[in-house]
Amino acid sequence: MAPNRPPAGKPTFQRKLVKRPPSKGMAAKIAAKQAPIQHPEPTVNTDDDGDIGMNARIAAMSLIDAALTKRSGFDEAVTRAEFLSLSEGERAFARAMALLVLRRLGQLDHIIEKKTKKLPSAAVCDLLRVGLVQIGFMNVPDFAAVSTTVKLAERASNTRPFKGLINAILRGVIREGGLPPVIASRLAPDWLYARWKAAYGEDNANGIAYMLTEEPATDLSFKTSEDMAAHKDALEGTDLGGLTLRSALRGDVREWSGYDDGVWWVQDAAAVAAVNILGDIKGRTAIDLCAAPGGKTMQMLSRGASVVALDRSKNRLKRVEENLERTKLSAEIQMADAESFEDNRKFDIVLLDAPCSATGTLRRQPDVLWGTKPADIAKLADVQHRLLDSAAKRVKTGGDLVYCTCSLEREEGETQVLAFLRRNKDFVLNMVSPESAAELGIPADSVREEGWLRLLPHQRPGGQDGFFIARLSRQPGQ
């Protein structure tokens, strides 16, 4: 096989435009997982006579390390000077390779474990992971996957003694016809998979775990149905109900039809339900207590509510301002801590999209699963408890408190709401009926008999973010 050489000149990285086939049940899904993902295209040097592909691979390994070391480690690592000094093509390649490894980490480590009996050092594991991911899921010739990995092993004293082992393992996998079939329970960290199984049963835990391997499509929220109809074809969109369109396009959203005109913003199909379940909100007053980057604020504004958009992060509030400017919407912006914000106003709608473990975003942020530790969930649950009590004080009699998190963990969803209702007797759960959910395009499985929404990532064909959403209403006369 000839190496995948880039054209002469500056190496580039290009994503293919891929249209996602419709999901046809779990069996087809499992089979599909074995197919190589048509991304990333390694147009950065993949042969072994240059340093460009090497630099990108080394960078990929440090991104993987950062992601495994702590929460947000991946996001921090991509802003480091060392990473930013790489060429655009190298950065794109490294990022894509690292994300692919993180999507498949459980599967890759399972193979490494079986081949070595005991997981080798982190440095050797990282090399094997990038070697295996190229063999299984990237359009890199097998020989280049092996030779570049062995060459990388030669570079450092702590991996040099293992280059024979690395060579043997990678060649062994190639001889056996590639990576063995994926096992759902091995895809996610053991402790998280065990929690999902306990909370939602084995089938759902498997369904969630498989979503890790899916690269998500981009969902767009529109200001109006007219705008949505006008841009649907250019965006290669599928109507998901309400004002949400799923685009089959890939690449930079700023280049897509309607972006400059500000008629849509990126917002996952599950996230929109937090505002949609409120029905007609025209003329109501609202405060969005954790507003940035502003998806739900823009939704409420475009439906005719007046909104205070509050967030404690200055940088993230800048994104709210940019988004509002682009979409030509306007809100009162407040930089403050939602818990201690001194403001006596009461609102018809208080939206608390609380900081959380974000395990529901596993499709777009596979690093989050590996960087999160059990103690993080307990810590975040404590914050959510305090934010909920503070949010309750801002709700008018007869008004609504919407509590949501993009977490799959019950402590950040169901448990919070049950405890809140015990502490706050003047609030009741305003149930989402299966009929109204169907009208809003919310998958039937995501509507729980308790009256809240527990949206699991695999419950929508093509996936959705995992979310918990509850509408709590303050009763009149209390």
Ligand SMILES: C[S@@+](CC[C@H](N)C(=O)[O-])C[C@H]1O[C@@H](n2cnc3c(N)ncnc32)[C@H](O)[C@@H]1O
């Ligand atoms: C899940 S994001 C919100 C997403 C947003 N609602 C949307 O739909 O685009 C959580 C936000 O909460 C903010 N945050 C975290 N703790 C906060 C606090 N104590 N007070 C105010 N904002 C906070 C973070 O800065 C972050 O922007």
